[in-house]
Amino acid sequence: MSEKTDKAGGNGKLKIGMYWAASCGGCDISLLEIGPHILELIEVADVVLWPCAADFKYQDVVNYPDQFIDVCFFNGGVRNSEQEEIARLLRRKSKTLIAYGACATDGGIPALANTKTVEGIFAASYHDCPSLDNPAHVEPQPITQSEYGELEIPRFYPQVLRLSDVVEVDYQIPGCPPQAERVWEAILALVGGQLPARNSAVKVACFDKSVCDECPREKRKVKIKEFKRPHEAMAEAEWCLLEQGFICMGPATRSGCGALCVKANLPCRGCYGPSGEAQDQGAAMIGALGSILDASTEERAREMIDHIVDPVGTFYRFTMASSDLKGRR
């Protein structure tokens, strides 16, 4: 066991924490997906923070000595000032800080909002949405005077950041959400001190190869004739979805999930982030798609490309915050 994951005094159990920031809550549930293993986990570990499942207050964390938490799983990106404060606090209180899930690792779905301005997001959320009832056009303000005195709420940031944009991260576990089997393997490796040397670039609980590598569908080595969306045509079973014209992010996506979606007849949406050495999943996908278009003229290539709906949202669905460009200008 590495020096940093040594069981912290007291009852000799590992102290673990799970925190959520800008995320949907799915990651918290995914940790429970390890099923009966949770009992084994509880045998070797005490939970010292888990807002979704246990009643701890921020003040409890403040009161912990530095490096008190052995392993902290942090899910969600950083969208506001509260999340950044907690990220910094948990970094200080934890020996090992793990970015857990696509949002903490790559920004995830919330980071798609990096293609919008703050004004645009506020307009949509507080004024323009048809189901809203906000005749006075109220918008949340960081500081409000009320009959109870001054009230302060977290500041909304100009864009969604990854956890590693804010603090040093020891490991990253990608996936939306991470698959339980891989997570359990990673927990065992962690408890056994078998994880690779800590380094925020290290992704664990996944493999370097692409989802295509785990995919059982047959590759017939044919080029794409036209693009289709999943609701527009029936996919032929057992044949590579991409070759059939459905945009499947498999070639540009890290494996580990066991090709879950493709096995369920849906194209991979890319939730495990870029595979191998690639940093920018969208660029990798553009590279892959470009080599398999069945177009012999520039006009035909353009025609086919114009059929792709929302390239940014498709190629960077989970990784806007870790892409080269990080968002829209």
Add this chain to the structure above:
Amino acid sequence: MAEAHIVQQGATPAAAGWEPRIIAFLCYWCSYTGADAAGTARLKYPPNVDIIRVMCSGRIDPELITTAFAHGADGVMVCGCHIGDCHYISGNHKTMARMPLLKRTLVDLGIEPDRFVHEWVSAAEGEKFARLVREVTERVRRLGPLGWPQRMRERGVGCGMSLEPWGA
């Protein structure tokens, strides 16, 4: 190191004698030879273009282009052999499909279309290359600095908004 260099140059604000910084990826067999021809013929073109030679335009990974912009390039050019002339037969067919798709994506991310140019330049087209560089430099100059690294730093990328932690 090269990266830091680009950032530094790109960071110069327009007011303080800013010059467009353009990265050009050229394939070895046609476009680089074309650029060479422009030089041999002593054609004038602005010194704003940094040429990166690759064996084939089909080896220009779109990530090289996103990286260039992210690190401070104001414009990027990609040139390869005309369709039918690629030394590796079909390398530029891939370029032909990738670049328009990349361009759509870059435009959606707020990079003006004039900042990313994809053209075919043969070994004999020194004149075309020189003209292309003149045009692209002029168009990028009119657009002003892209300044991606500064923009992202202002938004907290890589550093957060640096608040003190609770109970500090």
